[in-house]
Amino acid sequence: MDLEFEKEIVEVERRIAELNRLNADPKANFDAEIAELTKKLEALRRSVYAGLSPWQTVQIARHKDRPLLQDYIAGMFREFIELHGDRCYADDRGIIGGFARLDKRRVMLIGHQKGRTVEENIKANFGMANPDGYRKALRLMKLAEKYGLPVVTLIDTPGAYPGMEAEARGQAEAIARNLTEMSALEVPVVAVITGEGGSGGAIGIGVGDAVLMLSNAIYSVISPEGCASILWRDGSQAPRAAEALKLTAPSLLELGIIDEIVPEPPGGAHRDHKAVMAALRDALLRHLRALASLSPRKLVERRYEKYTRMGRRDARAERRARRHEKR
Amino acid sequence: MDLEFEKEIVEVERRIAELNRLNADPKANFDAEIAELTKKLEALRRSVYAGLSPWQTVQIARHKDRPLLQDYIAGMFREFIELHGDRCYADDRGIIGGFARLDKRRVMLIGHQKGRTVEENIKANFGMANPDGYRKALRLMKLAEKYGLPVVTLIDTPGAYPGMEAEARGQAEAIARNLTEMSALEVPVVAVITGEGGSGGAIGIGVGDAVLMLSNAIYSVISPEGCASILWRDGSQAPRAAEALKLTAPSLLELGIIDEIVPEPPGGAHRDHKAVMAALRDALLRHLRALASLSPRKLVERRYEKYTRMGRRDARAERRARRHEKR
Amino acid sequence: MGWFNLKSQSERRQVEREDLWTVCPGCKAHVFREEWSKGLNVCPKCGFHDRITFQQRIDLLIDGGTFDELNAHIGTSDPLRFSDAKGPYAEKSAAAQKETGMREAVVTGRGRIHGTPVVVAIMDFRFLGGSLGSGTGEKILLSAEYALKHRLPCVIVSASGGARMHEGILSLMQMAKTCAGLSRLHRAGVPYISILTHPTTGGVSASYAMVGDVNIAEPGVMIGFAGRRVIEQTIKQKLPDDFQTAEYLLAHGFIDCIAKRAEMKDLLHRILAYWNRK
């Protein structure tokens, strides 16, 4: 299922692949055509991706070929020792975590797990964690605190699971508890929104000293569809809602919600896992290095200042947003 | 269902009641007979209860008319504000707790709940708590720590519930966690074994700066029946096991496990709730007063010393036990 | 008497009735408006605890004449310049302000509960469904900071449909912001009591409403994270009737006690007496 606005890109990609196939014949020589098309493709990717609407970004952020937690674990980290369970009820598969090595830095890695196949997705509950997942995350953060390890969270969820059992076991309590505890965690926390940053389910592991965001990720208080069906009484108005919600990385940077945008390659993260992982690795290491020099006390103070400033009346964030509007 | 060794007592009680009934007739006068029988009754109670075997004590400790948690709450405490739930899964009814006032002292009261009727007992799961009960207890202890309130626990359980769901939700983890956290709780903890102190289910809320025990209560690593069926391969050997396990208050005082025996009236707590509550109230207030003067640091240090001394080779407790043997 | 006359007569009666009577949202019973108000908006038939205004709540919980409002100047902000099918958010919030006399969905201040000084934050559902906007979060945070500075117990009465979408991500951030404030309060050993009233859902339930030292709910009120309809669509089955009621949450371990409106003040006072301020 290709995206509408990617059609032209996909067509050129298809032609290049075709020519490459023909080129395998020693008698053929399509080198010139391939070179030209490749140039064209790059220009096309740049121009399409430079002009994405918020709603198109939503679709990229949810793209099935986008790197998932398991891809980052395999491609970006040098080791992963998964630690299971919340020591209370279950080992949720919507959020997983464990010890991991990023280059030479050791971290506690926690992230939402989505699947690529239907089976994987059912197991991971489509990245929608249960309260047990948030409680496991908190347990691992507390372990990281004991071991003096920085925490890295990778966020990619449509939201916390809205199920009956999830309510019965306290989805609200689990998220509220995490927000409360993360605000005072005495080790560095770097959160990365890699795909969908879906509301409470995202911020439930998303309170960070540094919050990074891939350039085509989204982060929102509600899905555009949900917002549209409530405020426009018409789910098909999702593109307008996406626009209004300011859920793209540049808007969120302006609003002071995120600290840095990690650029995806032209054509999006789903076209080049390696490139986006290289960029993310560099950004993560840079932030981890900087945060490592701060004392636990200082870290907690800074994090408190950071979050309590958000949405403060007459605060910088609001002024910034207005400046952005005027442009 | 009267106890065999109480038969004579019950018979005299019955006769006194009968005479009192007849005495209601203004023409009758059995005052002298009643006085004599009352004297006899008291002597009888004293002699029977002075010579109870451990197995007889087990039966008294389990007596259905013995005061239960709800009786202490109604009869000994001046206020009780029940606080429900473990903030995770359930509000267990096998352990309940809340703010309570003992005379003018404010405490966090936590205890096992048994029922007197079948319905009550089903609701309270016969005093056998689930993991949620132990987790609720811990939550309330942590709240007590925050509020600077001493904790009073009343222990009366056959044991932690051995059910499938209880295992699935981590009965072992819940008890282990409580032992770990209680050892470092920064407020005074006074534990009272009021009836059955059943193994892990008892110590799961029983780590105290002072551990008191009613004179006919029991406290054991395993029920005499269970011990007999394992070590004698014959459940009917429970009386011998009860003897061997040293589960009565005087033995436990000698072994250094408990700090004080709270005397029940002759005839047992089930014959006079008021008397045993008066004695327990006095003992509790005395210990709470003494512990209130200790700093949190000192409290935790003392508690650590107390528990790490238990069963220490060449420790005082063992020497005491030997001295007791020789008598 | 013509048909139109009949109609207008019946219409008039209905208007009179609406003036005199209130229909209970719980059991649909008709109750004299006077009785309804005297009963603190609690239905005398079914016990439903209907919404009340912040002023009624203050009168109910705080000793007369002791309430001093704090941060009254803080109102709504419109960081996204948000506009939906019904027009700009700015107009919507201005209308809400005019209608309620409030500048945000919460009123905060200090006062006394049977003589005990406290900091209190009271949400009012009339103001944009008690939604959690930046101003709401700011006032909650400042309440927690004031409580910390003066070592006073903090009491928050929640009534909210959840996050305020019109403020987008900044609304979401109020969850982290308010919890950060309460976390400091907790670490300093200062009490925080959460009172959950009808309804307390979404982002408010998933932040400050759920992390009280003691969580107290009014009977029968709705408390939950996700909406009932969303859940039914997700799991494709009907939910039990008592789902997401205060009683359901108590049984599942998240609510400490349920107290009737008329008993709430006494209960608060009794609970706060257990704090040994050092």
Next chain:
Amino acid sequence: MGWFNLKSQSERRQVEREDLWTVCPGCKAHVFREEWSKGLNVCPKCGFHDRITFQQRIDLLIDGGTFDELNAHIGTSDPLRFSDAKGPYAEKSAAAQKETGMREAVVTGRGRIHGTPVVVAIMDFRFLGGSLGSGTGEKILLSAEYALKHRLPCVIVSASGGARMHEGILSLMQMAKTCAGLSRLHRAGVPYISILTHPTTGGVSASYAMVGDVNIAEPGVMIGFAGRRVIEQTIKQKLPDDFQTAEYLLAHGFIDCIAKRAEMKDLLHRILAYWNRK
């Protein structure tokens, strides 16, 4: 050849067989004793991780020549002068000591894991079913205290049927005693890794075995609080086959990872590398 001759021949063959073969307690397969030992008592057919001795465990986990035993002098005590149908506990424990060469159900010491110094406590089920006696508890506690004093990670390998009834209430107290030691370790930020082997039940599962920073189990092993039979009698229904297995506990959130015997040392080493000792 008479009947008696046949019989004695078959008997002889069986003895030879018992010498050469081991029967797997998991799948009842016959495995060459040599293969069985070489495979670290793990069944090559079904993967069952059978019990091993403390010495085998030391060889498995600790770098050769680095193990220094601590508190070897601590043995059993008999505070109750306990005696049951089979005679005095004192005789029973003396026999166990003679049979195993151990003085208690746990051996403790310091050693290195791929060079990383650790304190280790290793239970051996052969000694009175790995039961938790006062001496066991004492050695566990002293291990934790040694680890705290020298800021060394503490590793405890559990294998136990539970409390040691013959020491009565003092056995129960070992649960509180060992957890008190581990609580101090935890507060000081020193790692504690718990390894759960077959079986880890009763009082040991409800104390130190369950409160590791990381709880690692060998595959398929039995872990639980109450005994299977007791539970079946209580709930009056059959339990699922995988009940109380390591895999069951992992799915229910109580075990961090499951590691095969041969991989345990490497895993421990890798985990301990994540501790930033300050």
